[in-house]
Amino acid sequence: MPLAAYKTTQNNGADMAPLLFADLPDQRRVSHLPVTNGRRRRRYTPDQDAPLPSEAISTPQGGSGKSRDRFDEGTDPGTFPILHSRQHQHQPDHGGRMMNNSDASGMLQAVCSTFPLPAMQMQAEQAAQHLVGKAEQGSFFELIETPEAKSAAAEDDAVATLIPTPENISPPEPPQAHGTRFFAPDISSLPETFGQALAAIAPRYNNATKQFAGLKSDAQCAAKCLLTSHNKAEPDDLPCAPVKLRPLLEAFYPARIRMSEKRWANIRSSLANILREVGWMKERQRHQLMPEWDTALEPLQVKAHKGAMTRFAGYCSARNILPQKVNEETIDSFLEYIEEYSLTTNLSGFRSCTRQAWNRLCALGPAGQFTPLEKRAGYNRVGVTRDELPAAFVSDVETYLARCANPGPLDFKFGNGLARETLRKREGNIYIAARYLIDRGWQRDEIDSLSKIMKTDLIILMMEEHFKRHSPDGKAWPPSAAPMASHLFTIAKQLGNVTDKDLSLINDVTKRLRRRRNVFPEKTRERLAAFDDIKVLKSLFALPKIWWKRAQKFLREGQLARAFTWAKRAIALDILLTKPLRISELASIDFAQDLRRDRKHRIIGLCVPGHKTKTGLPIEAELRKDTVDMIQTYLSEHSKIFAQRTETFLFPGKEQGHVAPHSFGATLKTSILNDLGVVVNPHLVRALIATIIFDEDADGDTVAQHMLGHLDITTTRSHYGMQRGRAAQRQYSAIISQVLKRGGK
DNA sequence: CTCCAAATACATTCACACTC
DNA sequence: GAGTGTGAATGTATTTGGAG
Numbered sequence: 001m002p003l004a005a006y007k008t009t010q011n012n013g014a015d016m017a018p019l020l021f022a023d024l025p026d027q028r029r030v031s032h033l034p035v036t037n038g039r040r041r042r043r044y045t046p047d048q049d050a051p052l053p054s055e056a057i058s059t060p061q062g063g064s065g066k067s068r069d070r071f072d073e074g075t076d077p078g079t080f081p082i083l084h085s086r087q088h089q090h091q092p093d094h095g096g097r098m099m100n101n102s103d104a105s106g107m108l109q110a111v112c113s114t115f116p117l118p119a120m121q122m123q124a125e126q127a128a129q130h131l132v133g134k135a136e137q138g139s140f141f142e143l144i145e146t147p148e149a150k151s152a153a154a155e156d157d158a159v160a161t162l163i164p165t166p167e168n169i170s171p172p173e174p175p176q177a178h179g180t181r182f183f184a185p186d187i188s189s190l191p192e193t194f195g196q197a198l199a200a201i202a203p204r205y206n207n208a209t210k211q212f213a214g215l216k217s218d219a220q221c222a223a224k225c226l227l228t229s230h231n232k233a234e235p236d237d238l239p240c241a242p243v244k245l246r247p248l249l250e251a252f253y254p255a256r257i258r259m260s261e262k263r264w265a266n267i268r269s270s271l272a273n274i275l276r277e278v279g280w281m282k283e284r285q286r287h288q289l290m291p292e293w294d295t296a297l298e299p300l301q302v303k304a305h306k307g308a309m310t311r312f313a314g315y316c317s318a319r320n321i322l323p324q325k326v327n328e329e330t331i332d333s334f335l336e337y338i339e340e341y342s343l344t345t346n347l348s349g350f351r352s353c354t355r356q357a358w359n360r361l362c363a364l365g366p367a368g369q370f371t372p373l374e375k376r377a378g379y380n381r382v383g384v385t386r387d388e389l390p391a392a393f394v395s396d397v398e399t400y401l402a403r404c405a406n407p408g409p410l411d412f413k414f415g416n417g418l419a420r421e422t423l424r425k426r427e428g429n430i431y432i433a434a435r436y437l438i439d440r441g442w443q444r445d446e447i448d449s450l451s452k453i454m455k456t457d458l459i460i461l462m463m464e465e466h467f468k469r470h471s472p473d474g475k476a477w478p479p480s481a482a483p484m485a486s487h488l489f490t491i492a493k494q495l496g497n498v499t500d501k502d503l504s505l506i507n508d509v510t511k512r513l514r515r516r517r518n519v520f521p522e523k524t525r526e527r528l529a530a531f532d533d534i535k536v537l538k539s540l541f542a543l544p545k546i547w548w549k550r551a552q553k554f555l556r557e558g559q560l561a562r563a564f565t566w567a568k569r570a571i572a573l574d575i576l577l578t579k580p581l582r583i584s585e586l587a588s589i590d591f592a593q594d595l596r597r598d599r600k601h602r603i604i605g606l607c608v609p610g611h612k613t614k615t616g617l618p619i620e621a622e623l624r625k626d627t628v629d630m631i632q633t634y635l636s637e638h639s640k641i642f643a644q645r646t647e648t649f650l651f652p653g654k655e656q657g658h659v660a661p662h663s664f665g666a667t668l669k670t671s672i673l674n675d676l677g678v679v680v681n682p683h684l685v686r687a688l689i690a691t692i693i694f695d696e697d698a699d700g701d702t703v704a705q706h707m708l709g710h711l712d713i714t715t716t717r718s719h720y721g722m723q724r725g726r727a728a729q730r731q732y733s734a735i736i737s738q739v740l741k742r743g744g745k
Numbered sequence: 746c747t748c749c750a751a752a753t754a755c756a757t758t759c760a761c762a763c764t765c
Numbered sequence: 766g767a768g769t770g771t772g773a774a775t776g777t778a779t780t781t782g783g784a785g
Binding site for chain 2: 659715
């Protein structure tokens, strides 16, 4: 019922959206421009680059016009028995089609774009010229692989195509790929599914060796694990192409089906082996590097640092890219290659590591030898940056924010001073608002004072822009609209830009933006549903002990840092499950001050003072003996770490202070996900505990309120505890059976 | 190479004081 | 006691760089 109400409200907002802005002057309305600003934009942008649901992202098309590199570092012929021992690979996109002159020049473009790097581009141009020349002579059909030719090729492995590779261009003499051959599998001839792949390699195993049986059963298992939507998924349903397979791999957590990490690692490895055998991936082998790369890597002494560079160096060697020529484009094309021909997950992390490793290499050599890559900070900024706007505006904003932070005692319009997070949010909104105006046709120079842009009609314009960008479906307002409008209108009111007439308009607008309150968020509801399975609940409560054991194991092995990490997590989760603190409160526990002790100085509980909590209420909790033991062992086992600190935080940060709540929360979430396969962020634990209480006792409000530390019980009722009515149902059953008994038989 | 933690920029939700 | 206004968190995604 509440959900329905929420939806209705959203729809109201939707119906109103166009009307709301109908009266606005439209001289500033220009068509919406995407934020480019030289950077990628992402997330919920309803128009141009609309968000893709994760399920939809999975299939970049091979021939979709996006140029991809089809080359690999070293591969020796014979590596791909199925694929062909053909000497030269070819461009699959043009296979089997007759070509005319315009096709030939189109091909020139296509070929050029397939060779994005300068050195390669020259070769590509030469190759393409060569092709066009042939085409003009009328003999171009020789160049193309027709379907018939293709099947012939399958039979006759020795068929060489004339699609250019650096090796068959002559003259002039192209630089030779260093001791390697390019890896350029013809995607169209590769098996599409693991079913096909198994069939293809079966003859080599005489269909029945143990090894083959292992591969087959692993592929079957993988299909069942990865394709949960199918009832009976078979290897035939599992795609081979890494670009299609990767999203499936990334979405799967072995813990979710109680499978061990190790078993899953073995299955993944079998999948990779199959892909290697049929030619989707190249054999794992050390390839020869160009001498220039060998020299370049020499200064890297740390094994891991070298390791981070070898794949990249191999890739560059195979394409004749000297270390001196490495730039952003090289990294991009390398990543595209990795995406297409490897099962590496977390590509963005891989990209970061490659960039970092390269920059580390640059820093080691003589200055100027290689070019380090620039930072990509601000990659996801929506708002304008300060330096894009007039200095007068920036200083105006700073003055305003300073006043918000520290208003004078009589500055009633500005209240008591805003908290840090609020200030940050407000600043962010101001710069986003400025961005929206620029997109509506304002010149940057025009934005020279805060009060100039914080006017009712302009704010409404900004909100319209916000709607355009962030509405999930073009109809409903996004949740971010209300806080944003609130900030902007508050600024306008504070700067004295608001007339009485405006005020009623503002009230009207904000009223419509506001979503239905007191609704249990759908996401939370979904995540809590996982705990309907009592096994999941039990395993969550068992997790701290498992992590603690892990920590002890690392300790025994002498891996102190890892031991510390897992001990930290074990204790944090244990405390969280005992007393559901907010993450910032948890992260900032001070073992000298916030742990209550008895006369013998033994820890007996937790006591966080009010000034540290969101509500200002102090938090008190008893700790179980297990927890206390853990904490005491933890403090003594890692006493070296604590001895180095001046502060006494239970969870110290990297350098100083306590761990950052953001990172701590994210880490806990990821760790739980890896070990249980369930999404649990620290705040969800609060909802979980309240829900458990409500499930057991329909009148559990007060208990839940105390557990969560709410001042106001309506908060407890509205935001926590799904109140699924199970307890009430049970109590009703008991009551009704009592009543019915009363009448006798 | 991989994992971890921190920084940053939004995105979303929680929460209290106040009002009627 | 429910609804409102606005403040103050936490959540999520992406990057960086250090450690193992």
